[in-house]
Amino acid sequence: MLIPKQYRCTHSATCACTRGHLSEDAIFLVFHHLNWNPRLIAKISCVCKWFDDIAKRVLWKEFCRTRAPKMMLDLQSSGSHSVDGNWKALAKLLIYCSGCSKRLMFSSRHIPGHFVYRTRFSKTSGRSFLVQQCRTDVLYVSDPCEHLDQGEDGDLGFFRGVFKSFSVSTVRKMLIDRGAKLHPTEICPYCKAKTWSMLQAKMVPDSACSRLGAYDDCIDYFVCLNGHMFGICSLLPLSDSDEASERE
Ligand SMILES: [Zn+2]
Ligand SMILES: [Zn+2]
Known part of the structure; x- marks a missing residue:
């Protein structure tokens, strides 16, 4: 069927929209007013390629900047790091606990990911996840998302983070x-890139466990080719971890 020309998408010949679009400025103002609501950004980016493009280029970026x-x-302050094009991944990292697949070593079963309302990321915390020789790197890491009473797995903690300028990091x-070696199966839940296991690379310092309140030998985290990190640990019972922090 021939669509009258004036109703065709004005941005792309392949677009399914039949009524044309608002201007980019209008979209910006609408989403600003919506405080960059992530569910609506995700929805609008499914409408067509043009919306997907503006979401990736503008909306997710503003979302990250606001949250x-x-x-x-800080992440943008170094010219060598290109967050551009990866705003969507970074936005997801801010609000999504990835859970874990069955393959990860401390979990006997699949724990699905979930959205989280608000998470604190800290580079002071991030330093605890870097071996001594790499402490000049800047890594932001979240507080652990606690998944308690996971049957035989006990209390699990999931954490996530991102490196600044990963391409030039130590x-x-x-x-x-x-x-x-890149891990054969574990891919980044945020950008789908391949990952390294820091446990396999023997680059998990003891400080990571004390930071998380986790058992010494029950932690692993992965770093993807784009510098996102995500990990799992087995949390100490609360009373034990209180004692551990008193000993510090
Ligand atoms: Zn969680
Ligand atoms: Zn990634």
Whole structure:
């Protein structure tokens, strides 16, 4: 059927929209008014390629800047890091606990991911996840999302984070220098890139466990090629971890 020309999408010949679109400025104002609501951004990006493009380029970026302004300023402050094009992944990282697949070592079963209302990310915390030689790197890590009473797995904690300028980080260099292999199955839940297991690379410092209140040998985390990290640990019972922090 021939669609009258004036109703065709004005942005792309392949677009399914038949009524044309609002201007980019109008979309910006509407979503600003909606405080960059992530569910609506996700919805609108499914409408057509043009909306998907504006979501990736503008809306997710503004979402990140509004939810974590200081962190975003810092991540962008180095010219060598290109967050551009990866705003969607970063936005998901801010609001999505990835759970874990069955393959991860401390979990006997699949624990589905879920959205979280608000998470604190800290680079002071991130430093605890870096081996001594890599402490000049900047890594933001969240507080653990606690999944308590997971049957035989006990209390599990999931955490996630992101490196600043990962392409020039000491961690990436060390992984490559050590010939660390990319994990065969575990992919980044945020950008779908391949990952390294930091446990396999023997790059998990003890400080990570004390930071999380986790058992010493029950932690692993993965870093993807784009510098996102996500991990799992087995949490100490509350009373034990209180004692552990008193000993520090
Ligand atoms: Zn969670
Ligand atoms: Zn990633």
